Amino acid sequence: MKKNIYRNIALVTMAFAIAVASMMAVSWWQMRRATPLQTEVMETLKQLGEANPDNAVLSGQIRQLDLLSRKAFFTGESQLKTGGWILCAMAAVIAFCLRMYYSAARQLPSKDLDTTDEWLTKSHARRYLRIGAACLVAVGLIAVALGPISKRSRVGQAGKSTSGQVNKSTSQQVNKSTSQQVNKSTSQQVNKSTDGAASGEWSLLQLSRVATEVERSSTDGAASGEWSLLQLSRVATEVERSSTSGQVNDTTQSAQALLPEVLHAPEDSNTLNSPSVPDSPDNPGSSTAPEEPADTLPIPKLTWNAFRGNGGSGRSSVRGLPTTWNLKSGKNVLWQKPIPRHGYSSPVVNGRNIFVTGADAEGRELYCFDLWTGELRWTLRATGISGSPGEMPDVSADTGLAASTVATNGKQVCAIFATGDVICADMDGKRLWGKNLGVPDNHYGYASSLLLYGSELIIQYDNNVGARLMALSVTSGRELWSRSRTDKIAWSSPILTKAAGKQAVIVVGNPAVTAYQASDGQELWRVECMSGEVGASACASDGIVYAASEYATCVAINASDGEVLWQADDCLPECSSPVATKSRLYVATSYGAVCAYDAASGKVVVQHELTTPFYSSPVIADGRVWLFSNSGKCYIFSTRDDFRLITSFDTGENTFATPAFTDSMMIVRTDKSLYVVRKE
Template identity: 30%
Template sequence: MKTGKSPQNTIRLLENISLGSAVFAVVLCVLIIVNFIQIKRADPLNTPAMTALIEKLQSDPGNEQLSQEIQTLDLLARKAFFTAQWQVRTGGYLLFISILLLVSCFKAIELISVKLPKEPAGKPPMFWETRILKRQWLVYSGASLLALTLLLAWLTHKDLGKDLGSGKIQDAGYRMRDDVSPTPNPQSPTPNSQSQIPNSQPQIPNSQPPIPAWQEVQANFPCFRGPGGIGITACTGIPTSWDGKSGKNIKWKTAIPLPGYNSPVIWGDKIFLSGASETKREVYCLDAVSGKILWNSPVEKIPGSPSQAPGVSKETGQAAPSLTTDGQRVYAIFANGDLIALDLDGNPVWSKNLGVPANHYGHSSSLMMYRDILIIQYDQRGAPAVIGLSGKTGEQVWKTARNVKISWASPSLINTGNRMELILAAEPSVASYDPLTGKELWSIDCISGEVGPSLAYAAGIVFSVNEYSTLSAVRIADPPKVLWENNEYLSDVPSPVATDKYLFLVTSYGTAVCYDAVAGTKYWEHDFGNPVYSSPMLAEGKIYIMDKKGMMNIIKADKEFSLLSQCPLGEGSFCTPAFTNGHIFLRGDRNLYCVEK
């Protein structure tokens, strides 16, 4: 023992200090908690009183007294906010100091009052018995943990994965909202349910720059028979008089290196077409203003491409399908199944071979683009299907098997008022698909034979026609209904075109006919005398019919027949004209012509 204060006294002193600081700490704790709750309950920077006053002031801007009031309140609120913060902070420090004091007192007491170790009373615990107990408890707790987890899993498991998977498909439906306001029709007929499930999850890539809006698509001429592929263009100022031989109204004329029966497609100032021989396939881009070939991109070295081009009929050729474009890339397909995507400068983006189509005349169905999905009607012998590929990557987004014969018709994309539908024709049916998922929406058996003409559409009615078959008008409803049928005049190659009131049909041997679209009554017929392979186009209320010799017959789209003009191209043509405002682009056997007014 030391002289002076005894350890007991020191310990007592320390105990008193620690008791004091403990009390202080508890009081501080309470104060801090109260302060905290106060701030939580009413954020001084965001009081309803203030908001109300400011609203009042905004309706009464000149009120000086009101602004005075706001200023005072604001000052108070800020003061309250910062004071509260200061209080919490200072309180925290004080609490820390008091606890520090408490702990040091305790530690000091521990140090001073050195207790001699004592032998513990009683026997040491039984080792083996407690060990068995431990084991048992481990088993119990393990079992209850397992049971608890399983119970929890059972209670909370939500099949999130499935939801997300279905969400992805559903999402595709929602994304259509900006075109029209569609809803997948729950009542739509579902005959081949197994064919509706897309083979792969549609992983639609985030395309940058964004997908062109439907309006933008419509302002261009992105595919065979105009936007949507139904033979109608909204372009205006279309020339009605020219002569290819004399050069009258011909702005330019450019020779196309390789032959092809595909029709030109246009985006902005660029015209795209393709040509092919047995050995060579090429995609061309021409300047719409000057007619210069901007680039000529050979399609070669495509993995899976056959070494020998398939046998095709002379009237189909190796490059019958027209191209399509979405303003970012242009896509082309050839008779051997080669599919290529090029950027607008002619650089290949992706390419693949879809397998040589089993098609005795040669593949001729043109490509169609919807948003960022490239749609291919691949109705070949054996495995007919319609395929949706990602335009950006070429990856398959969906593929739907079809129970049809070979078809040479091209897909059409129509806006039925509540959704976009992809409609296809092939024996035996006209069928509609969701262009984003490939899901079949409806189908109706109304066509037969080797279908060449594509479909026409206007005001809720789809028109299908084929030689040795029938001309049918199908109203899209639930279920679809054949409004009328007729088999007096039938077409083998040219597709029909329809307005809200009339249907115009040209037969392959050159007779034009006009029917009432709803009733089916024939208004007139006129024989031009020359065979027609090009599809008639409707522009500015006129029907443009090009015959095989290159003569363009322009007639009024009306129930009275009226021939407005006849313009010779100077060379034969199989192709459907393309339009921009003020211009027609005509592909002859060898040249592409630009006609201006």
């Protein structure tokens, strides 16, 4: 009888405890969802109150809400506290009652329970342990196999390929050895031999499998569950294998992560003349009409995030570009659209968004075009920025107010204009911040392009007064660091590469080429070799930084220590920036010569006299060098040692900007319009 009383008390208390607990949970949830002290309602009300200081009703409301929310907060707090104590007391009561109840009905062992065979238990325990350990090992090995992928994407952006490759090869080795082991152990299973341990492989999987073998050869009866371990390790191997192969397939697609630097310029012979380059499966075939509903069109993977590509490398791993197109007939041209305002800035592309800027005396604007349709998705005007000059600074006609290329990272996009106005927007054109850096004292007009490194927006602000290199927070516009520069005015743009073991920003100025640590702007090295008006940016390949400027020199600098490897002055660019591969440096001049330097010696190996000025920069894409002359003639060169001119044709529109590339597409800006080239 007594024990039933205890049971009933326990049950009733339990019911109460559950009720109290759920009430507390609800109250906690409410308090969590709207911390009464900082409700948005309150904030907006307070802001409203600030706007209308004389509105007595409003302030009355605020006061009332304030009182209410505080009351709610403190009642909630005390509720939770008392609830906690009540719950504890109830738990004690329940525990006590249950104890009494069950001690009254003491458990006695049933007869048939006690016949466990300890040896069987032990062998089961061994098996569970092995399975558990194998699971842990499998997790570890999968992590090892996945490591290179994530590392690769990280390393790729840092512009370093070796460690990724090493990792990959290790993981392949691991794969190989594991599959060998599986085979081996299967054969062992047949032979029932026990000498598997002799192989000396380090892999833990192997070890646990040896253990399995031992078991199998020794216990016949308990062997039933043994296969599961083998199965498990097989699964692990398979997972690894598939992840590795996936990784190989991914390499081309995830090349967005790879700076083109990682890829050495591939050979062009087979891709150019044979039509065998298939579209990557992600891209629709030529049958896909561009008028298709916009949402079903794929988002390309390759990006071109800044002037001359990611980090300013001038290279893209794009494939399958057409080698000819016609703007009039529209052959191989996806679309062509006018750009509302004029500018010399180059397009950048990330996902389906193409960003360009344009400006005139009436307005400075950042445009976002849709890659597939050419529709102008949004326009962002640089207005309402404090410190922005009312009157436009004097700029020359061939620089303009929008000569600087924007930079993006796929989440934010930033633009700068010759007025010193910087604006930053998200991908939907919502302005995040705007800032004026001080009107540049610049007789041609400010022209350096932006660069994004992580959360830093890096700006080379080399003007006649207050030359500096600075990094702003891309999310807030706040200055993260700033380095004043002794260099004179320049129009070149910063690039990113690895120097002295660190991610570095290379700035070509007058009179020095300087490497700054990208994270805090510390100077890594400085080489004084330039003079005159510097307009061409640096480029880098395989640990060598190249810089060239007309009336100065062309110089190759060891990125790790700033040592000058060679200097030459045969073929020097004015506005066009050079681009380099492992073995060659390509330079396009404003007097019509296009040259290939030998990267090792600095000798001009091949020179084409094309008698037309080049302001646009050569870029390496699809295994070829692409170059537009000012008059709009497109030249395509081989990246092989002979630097053969493969083809050239007139596009018919003046082109000063450098093209941008994404999956099998090229985006070109002419002096009036924007068009996208894509193989039909």
